[in-house]
Amino acid sequence: NAGVMxxxxxxxxxxxxxxxxxxxxxxxxxHVYWYRQLPEEGLKFMVxxxxxxxxxESGMPKERFSxxxxxxxxxxxxxxxxxxGDSAAYFCASSQIVGGTKNIQYxxxxxxxxxL
Amino acid sequence: AQKVTxxxxxxxxxEKEDVTLDCVYETRDxxxxxxxxxxxxxxxLVFLIRRxxxxxxxxxxxxxxxxxxxxxxxFNFTITASQVVDSAxxxxxxxxxxYKYIFGTGTRLKVLA
Numbered sequence: 001n002a003g004v005m006x007x008x009x010x011x012x013x014x015x016x017x018x019x020x021x022x023x024x025x026x027x028x029x030x031h032v033y034w035y036r037q038l039p040e041e042g043l044k045f046m047v048x049x050x051x052x053x054x055x056x057e058s059g060m061p062k063e064r065f066s067x068x069x070x071x072x073x074x075x076x077x078x079x080x081x082x083x084x085g086d087s088a089a090y091f092c093a094s095s096q097i098v099g100g101t102k103n104i105q106y107x108x109x110x111x112x113x114x115x116l
Numbered sequence: 117a118q119k120v121t122x123x124x125x126x127x128x129x130x131e132k133e134d135v136t137l138d139c140v141y142e143t144r145d146x147x148x149x150x151x152x153x154x155x156x157x158x159x160x161l162v163f164l165i166r167r168x169x170x171x172x173x174x175x176x177x178x179x180x181x182x183x184x185x186x187x188x189x190x191f192n193f194t195i196t197a198s199q200v201v202d203s204a205x206x207x208x209x210x211x212x213x214x215y216k217y218i219f220g221t222g223t224r225l226k227v228l229a
Binding site: 031043044056095098103105110112 | 149158161163209217221222
């Protein structure tokens, strides 16, 4: 009963490089969410995806950030030309359904991105 | 506006003490859900409990208990007879739409042996 799997756990990038964060949802879950946690802060919603569709990207910066959840394979959060302010923990969550009383999001262990 | 406030940044207790973590929320919606998650030093978020706005019955699970009071917009979490393994950051979260969670800033609990 594998949970939400994120990799890598830690990622170090130099300014200007690209960061690719991967998330495999729990088995049977088709809804994926990405959150960002800045130091000493709570998690902030970034984007919600279903297979091959971005449903809500209202929390994602308009530039340099993109997300996808292809038909096959994990969801990817991509950050181009990283800057020091992108240093944070990025969490992925998945749920079996959306809305209603049974929507519980289960979180992965996060990817800690450090930009040098 | 929707907001979750965890005023306690850090709490330290000695093992076997009881401890209560406070959570105050703001929402104008009549239907909403409240959650508690635990983030141990390993970093993952572990789901603890969900409570919907129509159910004010308090819940107990082993050493954990939750007190939901709509009148004060609070959803507090009590750990009885705390243990060192309870040391973690605890997050309270609110969902009042279909999927977007709003998290508090977390309370770091340190249980000393």
